[in-house]
Amino acid sequence: MGRAGVGRLSRATAARASAALPAVLLAAATVTWLAAAAFGAHPFWPSESLTLSEAAALRDGGEVARLLATGVDPNGRYSIRGGFLYKDPVVLTPVEAALAADRPEIVAILVHAGATPSATSMTQPPR
């Protein structure tokens, strides 16, 4: 093969590499996170343990309902880590947390499960 032939081959190879590289990198990333998931790491599906009030503050209706189904008291007061709702950690009832996050549908879930919102929690902001 002459120099021109080698040049053509290398140019085509460069074009092929450019076309395939993004997909190959994507596949490599997929293999990595699937392997991590196989060992329980779930990088795309992290599972963070939340209190009932934290779940309400983070608008996580699914987690609220799951915790209620496990028997967690909907009228209890639970801690909420700093940054979730306010900058500092706070202790609130789930209804107070849902109201503070402006999520009426979460309040409805809690009330349906037996939460009894106090007059203050319905009319005043928690802090």
Place this chain on the structure above:
Amino acid sequence: MQTSTPFLSVVVPALNEEGCIGAFIDQMRRELSILVPSWEIVVVDDGSTDRTETIVAAEARADERIRLITRPHHSMVAALQQGMAAAKGRWRFMADADLAMPVDNLGRFLTLLRADHPPDIIIGTRRAAGSQRIGERWWRHVVDRVFNYAVRALAVSGIRDTQCGFKMFSAAAADAVFPRLTITGFALDVEMLFLARRAGLDVREVGIVWHGRDDSRVGLCRGAAPFADVLRIRWRWRNVYAIWAYALTAILAAGLAYDLLRMPIQVFDSLGDILAASQSRSLWDSFESAFGGTGYFRPLRSAQIKALFDLSSGRHYWLVFRGLHAALLVGCLWLFIRALRVKTATDFAAAAFALTVLTGMFTFRGTVQEAFPINHFLEMLVCALAVLNLAQSRAGWGVDVAVCVIFAAAVLTLESGLLVWVVAFAAWVAGMRGMSRRGLIGLTVLLVGYLFVRFEFLTSGTPGLSERSAGFLLSVLDPPELQQRFGSQPHVFYAYNVMASVLAVLFSEPQSGVFVAVRSWLQGHVPARVIVSVAASATTTFLIAWAAWHLRRSREPLDSGAQLLIVAAAVLVANAMLSYAYTKDEIMSIGGAFYALAVYAAVRVAIDRAGSARLVACACLATVLLVAGGAWAVRSAGLHHTLRLQAFRHRGDWAELPARRKAEGERPAEVNRGWLVDALRNSALAMPAPNPYFYPRWAEQVWGD
């Protein structure tokens, strides 16, 4: 000495054939003199220890058209290779000297050469119209059939008799096949046909009369060796680029299937159908319930939901419904990559690029993220890709029937199933060999029947303006607004929808009928995801247009890339016309997937052109491919983000269901089937879904809704 190119060369490998070689030459000479204008017989003596060489040498001295090649004994394949290399004819006929096939059968081969488009290879077969097997022992017939089933399953599909020793090759086909043969044993015919298929050569069968011989090369004593040879052929000639392409597809499919299997069944547009299935008495009841509705005619949709519900056995709802969803996704990606027919490094690179386009396209996201509770849009995509694959195969009754069954199933499930007919028609127009005129006529009869039943017999009609909200220019209009603006002239709105659907696939803008990029720009902030989407789509659309310009002079038969471009264009336009009533991302899912097929064809052209381009042009092209491919890969990765967000939403919907129903008033079906609603809800709540609060902030910027 014969110097001009003869019409036909007969190549005969001979090993100790003194009993029949003389008769063979005599009979063949007489037949050839009648049938063809010019000919030669090339006998390759593979180290015979009897008088074979002497007999042939005498014939060669008497007639210059008969040539003898002698060689030390090695193998039949080596003798064939030497004979084919020495042959000069435009057509080359490989024959056994044992007269198992009467020489007057040669005319049957020559008949096929008179066609407008003669095949590259014609093989004699003992299992086709006009064939006759005389004096064959029963056990040989059994061994022959078992071996043929193995060959068809593993190496050369569709050929009913690979082992007949009489085959005719064009000079080009012989040059392409014989030098590459490696198998020295019984399965050399299989390797011959395998390589021919791999080279894209047209192989046809012709029935012959065949006399069985007790001293033939076939025997039970050969045991498993021929079968092992078939496996050896598959391994030796394995297509590494196709293997890499399938591996890439499997990885991407596994990642997406993982996401789907972590997603609960959805509530909206799904629970009602599951409850209806639970109340239906039988599959037929579910099927029949779709008759008489207005706007839609989808009897098989209800029947499928009923079938899966029954399969769940009262417990495994998530597994069955989401399992089918994941299986459809895997099937879709498999059919997509199969349709690309990856053979070379260039094909692999283009296929990798096209995969990111398919999975990164917003129509695909729309297709995959929801299920009602079966993802019927994904089903339609699978049907369309299945028909494309069939159209690329060899034509036959089986293909025709399969295409008709797929069309009937698709069109009775969803209106988008009509696109299966468009795929078949466009494939036939583009010259894909699997789509026969007979099959297309059958499909068209079914299409006419469907239209008659729908519009004349059942008067199901079509969706109107009051069906649902729809995007228009910069906003989404509710049904009353649509009635007010377009009630008197709905065709204007319909034309907008068709145009918007085409543009959406080509440029990712507008989406669901709304020009999101323009609206964002007017609002003073264009999100990164919009920029990435529009830039990636515009670049690949330009690439397709450029490739179509270069392929416009393709002559019959069309290049496979040109065929894909034709089919993709037809499907895109037809898909857009079908979505005239309202624009919705998932409705264009088939158009989006065929756009990715067109991208495959375009990238192949780009890589081919890069090889002969100047350095600067090549660098520009490579950069464009890298940047555009990168943008599509980013969009493709976003599908994972969409799916986990969707899982979070579905879980939240189930959580809210009891309180919402109490507020809105419970429906009788949900009260009667409270146990089912509870089972589905508990299953959904038990599945952890990551809270979007924990997603990185850039994810929403790049991939958000």
